[in-house]
Amino acid sequence: MAPSVQPSSSPLRTSEGDEKYANVKWEELGFSLIPTDCMYVAKCRQGESFTEGKIVPYGDISISPCCPILNYGQGLFEGLKAYRTEDDRILIFRPHENALRMQDGAERLCMAQPSVEFFVEAVKQTVLANKKWVPPPGKGALYIRPLLIGSGAILGVAPAPEYTFLIYASPVGDYHKASSGLNLRVDHKSHRAHSGGTGGVKSCTNYSPVVKSLVEAKSSGFSDVLFLDAATGRNIEEASACNIFIVKGNIVSTPPTSGTILPGITRKSISELARDIGYQVQERDVSVDELLEADEVFCTGTAVVVKAVETVTFHDKKVKYRTGKEALSKKLHSMLTSIQTGLVEDTKGWMVDIDPCQG
Template sequence: MYVMKCSKGEKFCDGTLIPYGNIELTPSAGILNYGQGVLEGLKAYRTEDMRILLFRPEENAQRIKIGAERMCMPSPSIEQFVNAINQTVLANKRWVPPVGQGSLYIRPLLMGTGSVLGLAPAHEYTLLIYTTPVKSYHSGPLKLVVKDELHRAIPGIGGTGGIKSITNYSPTYKAGISARAEGFSDVLYLDAATGKFIEEVSSCNIFVVKGNAISTPKAEGSILPGITRKSIIDIAIDLGYKVEERAVPVEELLMADEVFCTGTAVVVNPVLSVTYNKTNAIYRTGSGTVSQKLYETLVAIQTGHIEDTKGWTVQVN
């Protein structure tokens, strides 16, 4: 794993690779006491000719900088971040699965590791990057349920729903555990202000398909600007679909032809059904669907099967 440290008011210097293992933290570390930290997630892919590709790592670098600023933390430069990812993947290249059998998931963590007992930013920060080989996150289409008594993020632009703060995710546990106990895959959250518009699933963005039109909630305020989301929008436009980023009422979701989710973990995952109150909407899935076309195109770019005309992939070397 890769470790890079920085003191408050200074800039990150290049870090170093160390053996994967436990880390030591003071009990008064900012990350432990006040949740001062952000995370990222990206993948490395094996190609048929055995090269290893990263997918848009500079986007992760930019997003972690935005999140760090919101959480009052310094952050590495984009060049430092991408170089650190490259070194970490090279050190773990034997764990990158063969093409078609999975990918190497990469988890960067930027944390306030300095001692701070008062409610204030820490004085020392650590960027830690580790990896693990993964297969598909979900097996088959999703069955989602809307739980409007719990919310994922506060409305408006003042909260942290639009960044990958570590504090964003554990609040989804309660609703998620309840949903899975009822036979659902995950929870679809509505906006906390009105309860009328769809926002996100626990850890991925959502898209609604009606005819040739694809709609998705606008990535601002409480909506995370997903990198897979951003890429799928560009691919869909290239394929001739009309894409709108706007508020999507839950009633419109229930009348859709298709629904799918996007994210680093799920890639492009079709939704089989959404249950909202007493309504259970069923959607098209499988061969020939919009989500399948988008999935196949995205994965072909990520794994080098088709030419990357957008400059999205970076070869690890």
């Protein structure tokens, strides 16, 4: 079978690159795949450890039709970003956190676990091998997508006998093109996760089930869907691929990570930054009623970073929130991206330089 995507197939590729940069129209980056030169691949048997991986040319992988990732959804992914600084260093945001989250997911889905060291080293190698694809400062980031998939053949429902850990990357810009803020629709019919399910890990199984709701919302002009908890239907959980915060006065609230929402790394970082500037941050159940009465609402995630919510629609009610220069989300976005892009000193130890000798 022919590759689904040829490396040259993106409309954002230009005819020529140079020694420093790949041939990409950097000004036009959105959140779509621009295949890069290389990816990272490692394999291990169930019960063994990932000990060796390698950088290979980006391209289709070969996999058994009878493996659990294709048949039973035994797969996890991560998402993280590398940024180019003004002084031409390349920094990765909190890769150890992604490594730990993948380990939690691997435990939940009975998969072989890459060690934190192995994961972080593999991410660094992937970024280094795709250095030309890290956008110029201010133009975006190199989005890095680690996958852990059950790739060994097995017919019945059981852990795979073999696992593949793979990392690919793509330069990206904004996830949502909407400028002023997101327009969310609260989904009051379907839920994203349930207690004892996989909603608290970054399992592939959490995503295809929300696509229908997302497609329907987008076709009605919304940016994204906000899900409610399956147990009561009263509390907000998260959007299709990002966490949510509400602001009321000096209090910033976000749903707790009790197994049905993703423990977002941007979520955790933003909570810390909000506390740093004097806000009280509460991780607790947040009802739809509170959401509708908030001063401000925003979403966080690796892909969206920090994004203001302009409106929320629940049944026939549409509420508008503070956005723009006055919004807390604007300030937090600026604080976070300043650290990520090296504009301010990283006093938190969040950034990992792919080449410490240059740092």
